[in-house]
Amino acid sequence: MFSKRIIILQLIIIGFNTINVIGQSDKYALLFKSTLEEESTYYDSEFSCEIKYSWRTFSFQYKSTSLNKREPQYDFYYLPDDFIEINLLFEGKVDYRTHTVPDCFMIPEISIDKTNFNIMPLFGCNFTVIVYPLHVEGTDNTEPVCSTTTLELRGGYDWEYLIGDTVSEDGKELEWKPLSFSTPSINPNIGDIYTIENINIDDLDVASPKRKIHFRAGHVASGTYVTPITYTVTGCSPQFIGYYDKIKTSCSYFKDGNISLKIDRDIDPSEQLVVTLFKDESSGDILTGQYSTKQLSAIDSKIIVLEGFGGGVFGFKWPVDIDAGIYYFRYQTLNEADTPQKPDASDSVFWDKLVKTPNFTIEKATNVDFTAKWVNDESCFEAGDGKIQIEVTSGETGRSYFYIVYKVEGTTETLERDWTSFSGTTTVISGLGKGEYKIKVKDNEGCLAK
Structure with a gap:
């Protein structure tokens, strides 16, 4: 008078040597959560699973009664470290009160392997099994x-x-x-x-x-x-507080700008602070340098040196000069023993604590420029009282200036007057005889007008 519904699910095993499932290893395991579904048309269901490793077989069984229907059962099995695929054989059956429910057979091709160690739900006609592969x-x-x-x-x-x-x-x-x-x-x-x-x-x-x-x-x-x-666990990379002592290039054609950074903490003895400078270009950011609080190169001894400002604030000067342009820093703390990589667009897990600073601009010094104009020729033959006026038209505010004069005769230039300082931006060079002259001007930082 009873009809039976039978479900068989079978998986394949490959490549085991001597295996001891229980206690062999605790790196990998399977947790089975099995539930028999409650349904008024059947009763006294049962479900079983066999796990086979080589010549060994381990199994568990679950029977439902009116007291435990829909209550999950858990079964836990360790796996060997070197497993490749696991062989599982599931079988479930239900005794029905009537003949109106058709039989059901399921034999799916499923595998659980180390390279695809994923959760696997298995559904039968009257039961649900979820296999949780455990490996942290x-x-x-x-x-x-x-x-x-x-x-x-x-x-x-x-x-x-x-x-x-x-x-x-x-x-x-x-x-x-x-x-x-x-x-x-x-x-x-x-x-x-x-x-x-x-x-x-x-x-x-x-x-x-x-x-x-x-x-x-x-x-x-x-x-x-x-x-x-x-x-x-270590302290996070120090947080960026701000820039200080930003210096533009000393001359328009020099590459000697610089900048300093303030951060919100010192570093531990076990840490190093690695700082990388990037130039922000329209064609793409350019990595221009990387230094640390420890020496990174046998041929470059420069390091980052932190100084305290009190109140838990520390700062450092970038150890090399910077050309004019737009830049930003990326930095983080690492183990003192590490040799840092160079951060890139992908920012691998090596750089999991990167701090990116806001863009800053290193400006060029204002170019020195001047004009020279005739004032008067000699008043008499060989009087030597000719005059030329020079006027500095651009340059850095607050700087003083010097001029030098050469007398030009064909291809020969003869020093007429060595570097001479003058106040303000305008002066008159006097005491000049008849002839052609070449004049150069520089400021007190040595920046030549070009």
Whole structure:
């Protein structure tokens, strides 16, 4: 009088050696969440799964009754580190009260493999299974993170965290704190967690265990977890406060401008501050230099030197001269032992704490220019009382000027009067005899009129 509905789902296994599923490794695992659906037309359903590794078979079974319908069952299995694909065999059946419900058969071709380790929902005629592949990964943990870092973690189900040591001095595991439940991926913010724990990262010694934060995932109810991921926490890159001592080029044709930056904190002994200068060009930004608080090149000994201004404010002068143009800096703190890369358009995770400063302009000094005009010739033969007036028409405000005079005879230039200072912007050169003269003018910074 009963009709049976049977569902079979089969996956393929490839390439295992000797495998011990339980306890072999805790880096990879599968969490099965199985639910039998409640429906008035059937009762006493059952569902089973076999997991096969080489010659070993592990299985679990779930039967529904009037008391546990729709209540999920969880099953957790560790996988070997070197697995490639997993063989799973699912089978479900339902005994129906009537013959009106047709039979159902399902044999999909599905695989779970390490290169595509994704959540897999499996739907039968009377049951739902969700396979959660557990393996914690996400934001790169080879570089320190800071309080502004928001992590991207995936490969979990129930999530917990722990700041500092994971075991006590007597070898007992310390208490992990709940973070999120029934969530395959999470995006925790480092600063938020430390704030909850009332820990100021900037107050921690560089060797403090509390500069380590661990995240693990698994199934809280059964107390089973995969290997945690650990991050080193450091202070964020200092925030930009402003520019100071901006210097234009000393002459219109020199490339000796400069600028200094103020930031909101000193750096730790374990850190270096790496600063990169970019020139903002219409054809694309140009990287023009990179320096650090440690020497980066055997052939260039220049470094960034921080000076304190009080109140937690520090500053530094860019260690090389700058040509006129529009620029900005990009900087961040790194481990002192790192050799920094050059930031580029992609800004890899190596540069996860970059600070970009506002554009600034290094201006050219105003070009020195002047006019020269005849005042009078000699009054008598060889009187030597001819005069030429020169007037500086442009140059930097507040500078003084000098002129030099050469007498020109064919291709020969003879010094008539060496560099002579004059006040203001206008002077008269007197005592000149008959002839042709060449005059040059410069300011007190040595900038020649060109």
